[in-house]
Amino acid sequence: MDEIEVVVAHKERTTLRVGDVFLKIDAVPGRLDAEVEAMALAPVPTAPVLWHKPQVLAIGALPGKALGRLGEPSPASKAAWAATGAAVRRLHEAPLPPRPGRDVSDLPRQIDEECAWLASSGLVSPDVVARNREIAQAVLRPWKPVFVHGDLQITHVFTDNDEVTGILDWSEGAQGDAHHDLAILTLGHPERLDDLLAGYGTDVDREVIHAWWSTRSLLATRWLAEHGFDPAAPGCEIDVLKAAM
Template sequence: MAGVDEVEVVVAHSERATLRVGDVFLKVDGNQANIEVEVEAIALAPVPTPEILWRKPPVLAIAAVPGKALGVLGKPSTASPAAWAAAGAAIRTLHEAPLPPWPSKKNPDEIAADLDTECEWLITNGFLPADLVTRNREIAQAAFRPWTPRFTHGDLQITHIFTAEDQVTGIIDWSEASQGDAMFDLATLTLGHEERLDQVLAGYGTDVDLDAIRAWWSLRSLLASHWLIEHGFDPNTPGCEFDVLRARMKH
């Protein structure tokens, strides 16, 4: 990093921060369990991942991966259909890999309880109309069905998959990896980019539960909005979580 004179704050809030210094990302996390999961998941995942340069708690240094992220939430993606299909194929490879030795952080009962709490908070505080929240709560119910645990990334946002020349060059941010629901990964990737789902499935395969994916669009948006608001983010930005919830009213 010799000669680097600029530090970019990629994300920063009360729980963690990520800084970029040249071609190195420095992840600072007060919860060392998250760092431990990230290190082990990167070692186990059979897909392109970033190189871990060093670790000195509470900091983890990771090399930047080549290529460009598929996009960002709230803006149209300029990535090609082939790049989205390549992402789908990489996710399939991950989901078919041997399970990591640790389970999911939350069980369905805990998620359902959190969902009830967050729905009430959104209505009580006037962030969303009651009918919109109620309708999305009904759609979200389809996520609570029997599913076979897979090796899941757990936070597969569009900004976390990088491609170049229509090939996946790296998948980053593995702190939420676990034995999870494969449909959650697919829903997280296509959140706010529903038009790209068919392209993802062209690489992933069609043996998926579309109702569960749609349910996770609602469920993730309902669960995340309170946290986003309290940490200085705006889920009401065009194309983001509130628009995802509004879109469900049209279907």
Template sequence: MDEPGDEIEVVVAHSERATLRVGDVFLKVDTDQARVDAEVEAISLAPVPTPRVLWRKPPVLAISAVAGATLGSLGGTSTGSPTAWAAAGAAIRKLHEAPLPPRTGQAGRNTVALAAQLDKECAALVRGGLLPADLVTRNRRVAEAALRPWAPAFTHGDLQIAHVFLEGDEVTGIIDWSEAGRGDPLYDLATFTLGHEERLDDLLTGYGTDIDLDVIHGWWSLRSLLIVRWLSDHGFDPFAPGCEVDVLRSRM
């Protein structure tokens, strides 16, 4: 019989990658070595708490677990004090003010290409009957605010609320850096508060308020529109309460 702690937990698994947890070690299986290279590089450069890279043997990357707990999850109840959210905002600001990394990340996509991708995705959502046309059209208009020139920053690129850990009011670790690189800092802020709009003010207390809220709203709509079909095709539920489709409905 296996001893306690020997169990393997499947954290996430789909056709692109899988993450397993064994005790205090996470094993990330990814055949895209460029993505793994980006993660290892970002972890080494980021001026915020990150997991330790333990070893790497393609296609597997082993990293340490980080202490603490998240402030919630998409579709779940947000937790943590306003001070904890402010601490997360301060850590994100520290990342954004760091020297630029060499790579362009997920948050640094060309706005012309992104607009074309968005239009294609909106058409597919309506054509396939996945979302009503008025919901898609309204959010496409809101998303336009995100498609503007921006000054590049060191961005995480996938800064979901589940990727930032805290103990009390202190950030103890930020995980999953495979999409990191030069990009639009407001993309990170929008990703972190997706589905938790009510905590944006708390986050900005620590981050700073010199941002355009219309751009944040634009990224909420844009990110949600782009990912609904992918989530549906890969076994996730964007229609669950508080998730991407509810984010789109909130803009109505």
């Protein structure tokens, strides 16, 4: 008999694995509905939907392996990263989905609040907080919305034989900033940015990608700490903040 593996678990969401079936349970009404809709619209491979009930989603496993994990060198080849870039480009050039995505008008206030918390937390020095706050300002500029994944972590992209076999976790799939997807995918792996852009294209603003690295790390650190994760683990958010110095 297959054992039940807890893939991720916190107050908002839990994902379990039994053999080749992943069961996602979400506390937020409608979020899994939006995820299924985004998967259906995305012009890239996604995991097969086995069945879907309100706040519960069963999907099948993907062939291949994830691009990597935070805190570890990515085992994927340059070609696999380039193929990922090409897939992300197809997504960003697809027709806009109906979901508007997150309201970013409140982003300056959020950055201010998280910087204040970080500076008093002792996790990093005030100088590190101030430097990343300065870098983060570059995300506060006009941008054209595209179809984004919204949470394109390195563990969410699977490849096999240098081809993308699927992209997981579309709960944030919506209209958004293309640079955010590129930044989240290379968070903690800046050495793979050139490989990614070899497939995506170089018509991007690297300063904005760097700004999203800082912004993501500033905004996520407290949430991770309060939900049982360790933002100070090697290669994770705290290291990303310190690397900006």
